[in-house]
Structure formats: C-alpha cells, structure tokens
Amino acid sequence: MSVRIRVNGVEKTLDVDPEMPLLWALRDVLGLTGTKYGCGQALCGACTVHLDGQVVRACVTPVRRADGRAVTTIEGLAPDGSHPLQRAWVELAVPQCGYCQAGQIMTAAALLKAKPKPTDDEIEQSMAGNLCRCGAYSRIRAAIRKVAGMPEGEQ
Amino acid sequence: MHQRLLPFAVAFVFAGCGGPTADAPKGSTALRKVAPGELRTPADFAGIEDTRARSSALFLEASRVLTHPRCVNCHPNGDIPHQGMNMQLHDPPAVRGPDNHGVVGMECTSCHQDRNQELTRVPGAPHWALAPIQMAWVGKSPHEICEQMKDPKRNGGKSLAAIVEHNAHDALVGWGWHPGADREPVPGTQEQFGAIVAAWVESGAACPAKGARP
Numbered sequence: 001m002s003v004r005i006r007v008n009g010v011e012k013t014l015d016v017d018p019e020m021p022l023l024w025a026l027r028d029v030l031g032l033t034g035t036k037y038g039c040g041q042a043l044c045g046a047c048t049v050h051l052d053g054q055v056v057r058a059c060v061t062p063v064r065r066a067d068g069r070a071v072t073t074i075e076g077l078a079p080d081g082s083h084p085l086q087r088a089w090v091e092l093a094v095p096q097c098g099y100c101q102a103g104q105i106m107t108a109a110a111l112l113k114a115k116p117k118p119t120d121d122e123i124e125q126s127m128a129g130n131l132c133r134c135g136a137y138s139r140i141r142a143a144i145r146k147v148a149g150m151p152e153g154e155q
Numbered sequence: 156m157h158q159r160l161l162p163f164a165v166a167f168v169f170a171g172c173g174g175p176t177a178d179a180p181k182g183s184t185a186l187r188k189v190a191p192g193e194l195r196t197p198a199d200f201a202g203i204e205d206t207r208a209r210s211s212a213l214f215l216e217a218s219r220v221l222t223h224p225r226c227v228n229c230h231p232n233g234d235i236p237h238q239g240m241n242m243q244l245h246d247p248p249a250v251r252g253p254d255n256h257g258v259v260g261m262e263c264t265s266c267h268q269d270r271n272q273e274l275t276r277v278p279g280a281p282h283w284a285l286a287p288i289q290m291a292w293v294g295k296s297p298h299e300i301c302e303q304m305k306d307p308k309r310n311g312g313k314s315l316a317a318i319v320e321h322n323a324h325d326a327l328v329g330w331g332w333h334p335g336a337d338r339e340p341v342p343g344t345q346e347q348f349g350a351i352v353a354a355w356v357e358s359g360a361a362c363p364a365k366g367a368r369p
Contacts, residue, residue: 006179042266042274043247052258055260062268062274089218126260 003067007032008076018064022056023047025063026073034074034102038131039113045130048103050074055110057129072101085109088143096134104130108144117148164196173322186212194219194343197354210361216324217351218297219369223341225331229285230292235291236285240339255285280330287311297369301362315356323349 001067004011007030009089025047026032026049035058038046042057049058050072077083081126085105088094097099104127111118111126119125121142132140146152187199195216203209218224228237232252235244252258257265268279286292289309293301303309303316313321322328323345331341341348355361 042277047248054262055265057266059267060266060277062272065268099294111260118292122258125248125250127259129261 001064003063005063005066005068006070008072008079009070010045014063016063018062018067020063021059022049022051022061022063022066022071025066026058026071030102032073032075036099036102038103042129043131044100045055045103046100048106050106050110050132053110053113058085072106074106077105083109084147085112085143088146092139092146094136094139094143096136098106100130100132100134104132104140108140108147112144112147117150118144120145161177181325184188191341194347194348197350200354206358207361208356210358211363211367213351213355213358213368214301214361215297215363215369218300218349218363219357220331220341220343220348221292221296221300222297222369223331225334225341226328227292227337231285232288232291232293232295234288242293251285251288255287271330271333272333276336278330278335279333281325281326296365297363298365305360305362315360319349319353319356322352 001016003014003016003018003025005014005025006012007026010155011134012030014029016025016029023035023037026035027037035049036046038044040059042060045057045059048055050070051061052069053072056065078086081087085106085108089101089105094104105131107127111123115122120141123141127140127144142152163319185202187195189195200209200212200216203212220303224237224240224242231237231251236249236251237243238245247261249257249261249263252262257263262352263283263285266277267283269281270278270279271277272279290303292303294339295303300345305315307313310318329345332343332345334340
C-alpha cells in the first residue's frame with residue numbers, strides 16, 4: 001500500500017505495510033532519527049510527533065492513520081533550531097542524556113500552541129505522558145514556563 | 156412458569172438475576188443458570204409474567220455488561236479514566252479534559268487508535284473517549300445506571316430507541332466484547348446485549364429496585 005504523508009512540509013509517498021508504526025516509517029524509511037524509540041507502548045512519550053498538529057505517539061500509530069495528513073517531527077519544528085522552546089532548552093541546559101527531549105519538546109510545543117499561557121496544572125497534565133529517566137522535570141517545566149512568559153521561581 | 160413458582164421468581168429477579176443473593180432464598184433460581192461470560196436471551200425472561208418485573212430483570216441482565224470494568228473504566232465518576240479489572244487509575248496519567256477527549260498533549264487518541272494494537276497491547280476503537288461525567292457509572296448501582304440511561308439530560312439526549320441502537324451497534328460499545336490482548340471481555344455478544352436492551356425497552360424500560368444487583 002502506498003501512503004502519502006506530508007512530513008515536515010514535504011510530500012512523501014511510502015510503499016510500506018499500512019500497519020507499520022509511524023515511528024518505523026519516520027526513522028527507518030525516511031531517515032528522520034530525531035524521534036526516538038523508548039518503550040514502544042505509548043507509555044514514555046519519547047516518540048511524540050504531531051499529526052495535523054495533534055500530539056501522537058508514533059510508536060503505536062499505524063502509518064495508515066497519517067495517510068493524506070501532515071506529520072511534524074522534531075526536525076521540522078524549526079529546522080534551524082530557533083523554536084522558542086529549543087532556545088529555552090539550550091539556555092537552561094535542560095537535557096541530561098537527552099534521549100527523551102525530542103518528545104518533551106514536541107508535546108510542549110503543542111501545548112503552547114494551543115495554550116500560550118498555560119497554568120502550572122495544565123503544564124503538568126499535558127506533560128504527564130513524557131517521562132524523563134534522568135529526572136530533568138524541573139528544568140523541563142522551567143523552560144516551558146520561560147517560553148510562556150511565566151515568572152521564574154514561582155512554580 | 157408454574158403459578159406456585161411465580162412469586163419466588165419475581166422476588167428473585169428483583170433481587171438479582173446472576174445468582175442467589177442475600178435477599179433471595181438460597182438454592183432457588185428462576186432463571187437459567189449461565190456461565191460468567193454468557194448472557195441470557197430475552198426468551199429466558201419470558202416466564203416472568205409481570206411486565207414490570209420482567210423489564211427490571213432484563214435491565215439487571217444488561218447491567219452485567221454495564222457494570223463490568225471493561226465498560227465502567229471509561230465511565231469514571233471523576234476526571235481520570237480507570238483501567239484493568241482492578242479498575243486502577245489510568246497510567247500514564249490521563250485526564251478527562253474539557254470535552255472528554257483528554258487535554259492537549261495527552262488526548263485519548265494520542266495513544267489509542269481506531270482498533271486494538273495487539274503487539275503493543277494498547278486498546279483501541281473508533282472515537283475512543285471518556286463518557287461525559289453525567290454518564291458516570293463508577294460506584295453506581297444498576298438502578299442508578301438505569302435511571303441515568305433513560306434520562307435525556309444525562310444520556311446525551313437519546314431516545315430509548317437511540318439507546319437500543321447505541322448499545323446494539325456502536326463500535327466503541329462493541330469494543331467491550333473485543334478488548335484485545337489478554338483482557339477479559341464483557342459477557343455475551345453485542346448482538347445478544349442489544350437484544351436484551353431492546354427487550355428491556357419493549358417491556359417498558361422499568362428500572363430494578365435500588366438494592367438489586369445482578
């Protein structure tokens with residue numbers, strides 16, 4: 001089956017099994033390895049991408065669901081790394097090992113696009129599905145708050 | 156049914172139809188015994204001559220499906236779905252959100268697809284979402300669920316005919332019989348369940364007594 005997906009603004013036609021996880025298609029077929037494989041069961045958030053702007057876990061999303069739709073990966077969020085979240089991530093030295101960070105940023109980007117001024121509770125609820133085994137949660141939250149223009153140190 | 160047995164049978168079906176209860180005489184049973192995974196058919200209730208009693212008994216039979224964790228887990232009485240036969244709170248942490256579809260970044264369909272994902276064990280069905288809080292079933296008795304199900308203000312504005320159609324054919328309802336992985340399905344089949352609900356409506360859609368349990 002051919003699957004047509006607009007990946008980071010570029011039309012792609014993939015000749016793959018429609019049940020192939022989107023993550024496989026992105027990483028192994030298209031070579032976009034910024035999106036990571038973590039648990040493979042939608043439990044950790046490392047594979048988070050946007051499907052027509054909505055957060056999905058690419059490891060459990062069959063590629064057929066993306067047919068005719070737009071997928072944005074960490075590579076397409078801002079090709080030059082200038083997304084406000086990416087800048088804040090660098091400025092606050094958010095990552096430790098970094099493995100989960102693409103997923104963290106993609107979820108945070110969807111949150112801030114929908115809610116530019118989220119409350120702390122809204123940040124917690126939206127980010128709850130993105131695990132960080134290094135425990136960088138406080139810096140992740142701080143970076144989101146910084147981009148949202150929330151006061152520092154009041155969390 | 157033999158006339159001498161009728162009062163016994165009516166008492167039993169008001170108390171529950173899945174097996175003897177504290178209110179029912181031990182060892183007595185008016186309805187055909189069925190395995191936990193089996194549903195009775197409307198014909199099994201034909202011997203209950205009192206229409207209201209028959210209707211109540213039919214709803215109690217339906218409540219064996221309605222109160223099963225497979226159904227109740229997504230009818231929470233709070234803002235967090237449940238999961239598993241032990242009805243633990245959903246993990247990863249997910250919340251109801253403003254429209255019962257989760258919150259941005261953690262929508263139900265961020266993970267749940269239109270069908271079960273067998274390799275990853277993530278359950279899925281079309282339009283996966285939580286039931287609105289007005290339709291909360293966690294902690295509710297069959298009587299309370301029955302009254303809620305008949306109330307257009309708490310059933311999504313559905314007529315009784317629409318309730319029958321929803322239960323008999325809705326794909327998300329149908330997931331309960333095909334939950335995937337090693338999950339226990341609800342009793343019977345969706346076709347049998349639809350027939351029980353239809354028979355309940357046709358017999359007057361009476362609700363069981365407050366303390367009645369299947």
